[in-house]
Amino acid sequence: MTTQATNKSRLCDLLAASDAGDIDGTLKFYAPDYVDHDATEARQGTGGTSLEALRNAFSLFSAAFSDTRHTLHDAVEEGDRVAARISVEARHTGRLWGFAPTGRVLRNDSIVIYRFVDGRIRERWCRERQTTRSLLGSDQS
Numbered sequence: 001m002t003t004q005a006t007n008k009s010r011l012c013d014l015l016a017a018s019d020a021g022d023i024d025g026t027l028k029f030y031a032p033d034y035v036d037h038d039a040t041e042a043r044q045g046t047g048g049t050s051l052e053a054l055r056n057a058f059s060l061f062s063a064a065f066s067d068t069r070h071t072l073h074d075a076v077e078e079g080d081r082v083a084a085r086i087s088v089e090a091r092h093t094g095r096l097w098g099f100a101p102t103g104r105v106l107r108n109d110s111i112v113i114y115r116f117v118d119g120r121i122r123e124r125w126c127r128e129r130q131t132t133r134s135l136l137g138s139d140q141s
Helices: 003-019 023-027 050-064 132-136
Strands: 030-036 065-078 081-092 105-117 120-128
Touching (some): 003 023, 003 065, 003 081, 023 050, 105 132
Parallel strands (some): 030 120
Antiparallel strands (some): 065 081, 081 105
């Protein structure tokens, strides 16, 4: 198996662990010196290192959403990078940033570039279609 195929399969495994709510299993795919170049509000607002902020963000979202499902629509591999078009759907079942649970299924899309070092994600760049906060405040998902 090539390094590129391994990195793509690791990304699929990461998304599956995230969907299962396995925070520790998800974090094992990130390098200890992980850097998020485009940290979302949840990842920025928790402080600490990028990896600590990532753990806190996963915990925050795990408490606020259930039935999470990521779909990997496209993945392009080049050297140590995987560029992916990913969508996520989840049911809003817990309080988040002052928003009471709605029970609605929210959906978001993103384009993400991951850089892998020694089989773990070392860097991430991401553009989301909408912020989570804007999805929570909208009538549409």
